[in-house]
Amino acid sequence: MLRKVFRLKLLCVVNVAAIVCALMSVSCQREKRVFESSPPPAQSSQVTLSQIRPGAQTAASPASNDAENHAYDVNEGKRLFTQYNCSGCHANGGGGIGPALMDEKWIYGSEPVNIYSTIIEGRPNGMPSFRNKVPDSQVWQLAAYVRSMSGQLRKDVSPNRSDDMMPHKSEQASERKTPQNSSPPQ
Amino acid sequence: MRSKYSQLLSPGIAALAALTSTACSGVQSALDPAGPQAHNISRLWWLMFYVCTAVFIAVTIVLGLAINRSRKISGAEDLAPELEMPPEAETRRRNIVAAATAFTVVTLFVFLVASFFVGRGMSAELSAKQGVVVEVTGHQWWWEVRYLNDDASSIFTTANEIHIPVGTPVTLTLKASDVIHSFWVPNLHGKTDAIPGKVATMWFQADRPGTYRGQCAEYCGLQHAHMGLIVIAESREQFNSWITSQTQPAIQPSSATAARGQQIFMSGTCNMCHAISGTEAGSNIGPNLTHIASRQTIGAATMTNLGDHLSQWIADSQKIKPGNRMPPHNLSPEDLQAVIDYMQTLK
Numbered sequence A: 001m002l003r004k005v006f007r008l009k010l011l012c013v014v015n016v017a018a019i020v021c022a023l024m025s026v027s028c029q030r031e032k033r034v035f036e037s038s039p040p041p042a043q044s045s046q047v048t049l050s051q052i053r054p055g056a057q058t059a060a061s062p063a064s065n066d067a068e069n070h071a072y073d074v075n076e077g078k079r080l081f082t083q084y085n086c087s088g089c090h091a092n093g094g095g096g097i098g099p100a101l102m103d104e105k106w107i108y109g110s111e112p113v114n115i116y117s118t119i120i121e122g123r124p125n126g127m128p129s130f131r132n133k134v135p136d137s138q139v140w141q142l143a144a145y146v147r148s149m150s151g152q153l154r155k156d157v158s159p160n161r162s163d164d165m166m167p168h169k170s171e172q173a174s175e176r177k178t179p180q181n182s183s184p185p186q
Numbered sequence B: 001m002r003s004k005y006s007q008l009l010s011p012g013i014a015a016l017a018a019l020t021s022t023a024c025s026g027v028q029s030a031l032d033p034a035g036p037q038a039h040n041i042s043r044l045w046w047l048m049f050y051v052c053t054a055v056f057i058a059v060t061i062v063l064g065l066a067i068n069r070s071r072k073i074s075g076a077e078d079l080a081p082e083l084e085m086p087p088e089a090e091t092r093r094r095n096i097v098a099a100a101t102a103f104t105v106v107t108l109f110v111f112l113v114a115s116f117f118v119g120r121g122m123s124a125e126l127s128a129k130q131g132v133v134v135e136v137t138g139h140q141w142w143w144e145v146r147y148l149n150d151d152a153s154s155i156f157t158t159a160n161e162i163h164i165p166v167g168t169p170v171t172l173t174l175k176a177s178d179v180i181h182s183f184w185v186p187n188l189h190g191k192t193d194a195i196p197g198k199v200a201t202m203w204f205q206a207d208r209p210g211t212y213r214g215q216c217a218e219y220c221g222l223q224h225a226h227m228g229l230i231v232i233a234e235s236r237e238q239f240n241s242w243i244t245s246q247t248q249p250a251i252q253p254s255s256a257t258a259a260r261g262q263q264i265f266m267s268g269t270c271n272m273c274h275a276i277s278g279t280e281a282g283s284n285i286g287p288n289l290t291h292i293a294s295r296q297t298i299g300a301a302t303m304t305n306l307g308d309h310l311s312q313w314i315a316d317s318q319k320i321k322p323g324n325r326m327p328p329h330n331l332s333p334e335d336l337q338a339v340i341d342y343m344q345t346l347k
Helices: A002-031 A071-083 A087-093 A112-121 A136-149 B002-023 B036-075 B087-123 B236-247 B256-267 B307-320 B333-345
Strands: B132-139 B142-147 B156-159 B161-165 B170-176 B181-184 B192-194 B200-204 B210-216 B228-234
Touching: A002 A071, A071 A087, A071 A136, A112 A136, B036 B087, B132 B161, B132 B181, B132 B192, B156 B236, B161 B236, B170 B181, B170 B192, B192 B200, B228 B236, B256 B333, B307 B333
Parallel strands: B132 B170, B161 B228
Antiparallel strands: B132 B142, B142 B156, B170 B200, B181 B192, B181 B210, B210 B228
């Protein structure tokens, strides 16, 4: 009898340990950070998956953005969004001179590669091209952050606080909006 | 018996002597004061050191006596504890405890009064000190240094290097852009925290010329340990000529490679973060590079400012200071050399 109880207890302990280990390995992925990345290629890669004009933009993209899985990268994207003055036109995601990024409307596609090519190529009526101006790794961080604004990312990697007063809740608290194609504002 | 003790003790004493003599001098030492506040702090430190050493020795002696006494007693036949003490012994012990308590209170009170006066001496007269005004902003992981002036055209920005005239009080306004940092140049002053959204003010003064190293003293992230700066105290003439050269816009490149370097700088990723006055580069994310060649160190006092170090830094600073904000750059060797040539013209 006593032995049975002991065995039951042991089973409990092993189970709890297994659950803790599983949880820990999940959170490790979230916190993963690469310190010594190899230098990027001299030229930004030439992906142009959506056309420069609105319209047939929703070519399904095979490429995923690894930065979207790591809290550090998304937070770096948030920092760069301010420091590279994306906010100058997109106003912390709410839009102003440029279109809003926190809503469900996507003019040039909502996939990570679409955002990547928007930053690299620029878009008509104002979005400048940042080719050779922003390193690839940072473009992917920015693309991840842009998607977090409308809740497209996992909750645990989205930034959960803002350093300044923001017109909206934190990216983590914003609900997921289903992306819809949209034409540019007239 | 005695010789055995002294044999044991002598290497310890020698090591202690060596430690104290080496620790008392240096470019980053609170025990080698170069200014009035640092003098006050080091005096307080020595007072506490000597008093605490005396207390430690006294306690050790008393402890030794007590052990010795109990040994003598346990050697005797009567092992029963003393439950009823004779009244005169009781009084004697009470007096000893009372005297020791009084001595402790007085000692701590002396420390309290001393540290109060040292603290007051450091912040007093702040409003009256208006010699040179420098605004220092802590970033992850470097120091932005801005020399303020009533004449707006004489305001300039540099990084990780503060020049001050000897014998003149320097007022510092401390800010932080991201997380809490703490400004600490031990030879000149104690620590002052720089907190985002707040402005802290302090002043210091160097009484003798020299180079003093400072260090962030509040853990601020991955490269906190490599967030240094240097303070160069020099004569008034040297300081004035430094100010004059720093207020000039950057020198335009004269050689072909330097001009090519400038072109790479302006068309590539560099000018997204760095500013060079007199050119179109005007971003304030990274250190201002207008007079980078005149500085002694790069990477927040991480390395000396040599061509080799600079090219290593530009090519892949992540190897030198992992996690810092500067991304690696894949420039061809010729392009990298051109950028270095351009940097070295920026005197």
